[in-house]
Amino acid sequence: MQLSREPDVSDYLIAPDPKAPRLTRAVEGVDHTGALTTIRVVEERPLTIFLNAQEIVTAMTIGDYPEYLALGFLRNQGMLRDGEAITRVDYDEELETVVVRTERATDYEDKLKKKTRTSGCAVGTVFGDMMEGLENVRLPDTQLRSSWLYALSAQINRTPSLYLEAGAIHGTVLCHQDRPLVYMEDVGRHNAVDKIAGWMLSEKVGPGDKILYTTGRLTSEMVIKTAMMGIPVLASRSGFTAWGVEIAQQVGLTLIGRMRGQRFVCLSGEKRLIRDADPSQIADEPRRAGHKGAK
Amino acid sequence: MQLSREPDVSDYLIAPDPKAPRLTRAVEGVDHTGALTTIRVVEERPLTIFLNAQEIVTAMTIGDYPEYLALGFLRNQGMLRDGEAITRVDYDEELETVVVRTERATDYEDKLKKKTRTSGCAVGTVFGDMMEGLENVRLPDTQLRSSWLYALSAQINRTPSLYLEAGAIHGTVLCHQDRPLVYMEDVGRHNAVDKIAGWMLSEKVGPGDKILYTTGRLTSEMVIKTAMMGIPVLASRSGFTAWGVEIAQQVGLTLIGRMRGQRFVCLSGEKRLIRDADPSQIADEPRRAGHKGAK
Numbered sequence: 001m002q003l004s005r006e007p008d009v010s011d012y013l014i015a016p017d018p019k020a021p022r023l024t025r026a027v028e029g030v031d032h033t034g035a036l037t038t039i040r041v042v043e044e045r046p047l048t049i050f051l052n053a054q055e056i057v058t059a060m061t062i063g064d065y066p067e068y069l070a071l072g073f074l075r076n077q078g079m080l081r082d083g084e085a086i087t088r089v090d091y092d093e094e095l096e097t098v099v100v101r102t103e104r105a106t107d108y109e110d111k112l113k114k115k116t117r118t119s120g121c122a123v124g125t126v127f128g129d130m131m132e133g134l135e136n137v138r139l140p141d142t143q144l145r146s147s148w149l150y151a152l153s154a155q156i157n158r159t160p161s162l163y164l165e166a167g168a169i170h171g172t173v174l175c176h177q178d179r180p181l182v183y184m185e186d187v188g189r190h191n192a193v194d195k196i197a198g199w200m201l202s203e204k205v206g207p208g209d210k211i212l213y214t215t216g217r218l219t220s221e222m223v224i225k226t227a228m229m230g231i232p233v234l235a236s237r238s239g240f241t242a243w244g245v246e247i248a249q250q251v252g253l254t255l256i257g258r259m260r261g262q263r264f265v266c267l268s269g270e271k272r273l274i275r276d277a278d279p280s281q282i283a284d285e286p287r288r289a290g291h292k293g294a295k
Numbered sequence: 296m297q298l299s300r301e302p303d304v305s306d307y308l309i310a311p312d313p314k315a316p317r318l319t320r321a322v323e324g325v326d327h328t329g330a331l332t333t334i335r336v337v338e339e340r341p342l343t344i345f346l347n348a349q350e351i352v353t354a355m356t357i358g359d360y361p362e363y364l365a366l367g368f369l370r371n372q373g374m375l376r377d378g379e380a381i382t383r384v385d386y387d388e389e390l391e392t393v394v395v396r397t398e399r400a401t402d403y404e405d406k407l408k409k410k411t412r413t414s415g416c417a418v419g420t421v422f423g424d425m426m427e428g429l430e431n432v433r434l435p436d437t438q439l440r441s442s443w444l445y446a447l448s449a450q451i452n453r454t455p456s457l458y459l460e461a462g463a464i465h466g467t468v469l470c471h472q473d474r475p476l477v478y479m480e481d482v483g484r485h486n487a488v489d490k491i492a493g494w495m496l497s498e499k500v501g502p503g504d505k506i507l508y509t510t511g512r513l514t515s516e517m518v519i520k521t522a523m524m525g526i527p528v529l530a531s532r533s534g535f536t537a538w539g540v541e542i543a544q545q546v547g548l549t550l551i552g553r554m555r556g557q558r559f560v561c562l563s564g565e566k567r568l569i570r571d572a573d574p575s576q577i578a579d580e581p582r583r584a585g586h587k588g589a590k
Contacts (some may be wrong), residue, residue: 039535041540244339245336
């Protein structure tokens with residue numbers, strides 16, 4: 001990571017706000033020498049999401065962008081259709097609730113009954129059939145330049161974040177070409193992705209020319225979310241799981257993993273990849289013995 | 296990590312089996328130079344858990360120890376009581392199901408209706424009130440020697456594992472004093488913990504004198520699971536979340552994080568900690584700029 005270089009967040013539409021007092025808490029402890037120490041830890045708050053009169057889920061979140069989280073969660077769960085008319089989104093900080101109201105009457109009692117529990121860092125609860133609708137996904141044949149990947153890595157890694165401030169948090173970044181646009185963080189990566197989906201829905205931002213970057217593993221669920229969002233490229237510093245790769249190949253999503261310094265591996269959708277950068281010109285990261293990026 | 300040293304798994308009752316062909320898959324890809332490359336990725340398989348006639352959940356898992364996973368999941372969800380008479384556990388590899396049968400009739404339709412979605416690497420689905428029963432938890436006033444922590448770190452970090460083989464996986468280790476006993480890995484850490492709980496239930500192993508070590512973050516849900524299991528100490532290389540620390544302090548659980556080389560931080564239950572090792576005698580790990588152990 002190039003922490004020594006001046007962080008540049010001017011390009012971001014939404015960048016992390018690691019100094020926001022509401023997102024971290026100073027906790028006193030004792031270190032290995034017995035000395036008192038104070039460290040900052042990320043907050044976790046319950047947020048109960050309603051769709052009209054129906055309570056849908058309670059998510060644990062750091063608590064920023066609750067409206068985006070609610071919208072994105074409902075969208076990614078298929079509870080909000082394409083072009084769904086959303087009449088209101090009301091966040092109540094005291095009650096820790098978000099109510100999303102739509103013109104169309106909705107009732108997800110049945111969907112709520114079926115649950116799939118997905119991989120570790122992936123979503124907590126997935127309603128209905130996780131693969132539902134995936135067969136209809138058509139991802140555009142966009143280009144992915146390796147120079148963009150290197151530029152995104154360098155900028156994202158040196159962006160001040162809650163991860164760098166307090167650790168124990170996931171980051172997901174919506175990018176266009178070599179520019180990171182929206183950098184969301186949360187205790188659960190699924191929340192970070194949902195907040196991005198909610199922002200895209202609110203701002204009517206199209207997915208076809210975007211790249212999704214995640215700090216975490218390329219699990220089945222991350223691949224499914226990315227594909228369902230219509231984003232053709234998913235990239236990460238971390239590793240792969242077999243089902244994640246399989247689904248990416250099925251839906252023709254470009255999957256880039258183990259992105260560190262000049263190195264990366266593409267396990268799906270290589271057709272989009274254009275190598276316009278010379279890896280030997282990119283500063284490499286020391287390979288940490290055995291560390292393959294799962295935490 | 297001390298990978299150069301001879302791995303020693305002789306002490307383990309259950310150690311990872313990174314070479315098991317069923318747990319990883321070789322996937323062909325292309326690297327940053329355009330060269331074909333083959334990497335091993337961990338498998339993810341659905342496993343549907345039944346309690347008697349009731350379908351409870353479908354978990355995504357690497358697929359080892361399905362019976363332990365089912366038992367531990369049901370136990371950690373409070374669906375199997377203390378001393379519950381379990382009559383049979385049937386795993387069907389073809390159907391990818393585990394059926395746990397009890398003497399007592401059970402019906403969790405109601406419990407199944409309430410869901411909480413927890414932090415990232417934490418559990419996927421939590422039924423009922425996550426804090427339910429926590430107020431009854433009494434953790435014993437055991438001792439925790441810093442020499443044990445250093446010994447466990449060193450041995451666990453050099454134990455051959457799927458993490459070292461393929462990455463993108465979580466590990467949880469049940470330990471007694473300075474000895475790691477059962478080292479479980481899975482795509483979701485919640486699965487790894489549940490497999491340990493299932494093993495303890497099957498083998499009638501008591502929790503009071505144990506230490507739980509995890510590769511991942513010390514989230515609220517990990518703390519709750521550990522406390523509900525009756526284990527008084529939870530330790531990790533990774534970082535903390537605020538609610539995790541708060542709950543650990545409430546239930547008097549000893550929480551040790553950021554365990555790297557000679558360094559660690561104790562944010563709860565310091566009363567158990569006995570410093571019988573001189574940190575300066577422990578080989579330290581280089582502090583990675585900004586890396587606080589969340590992935």
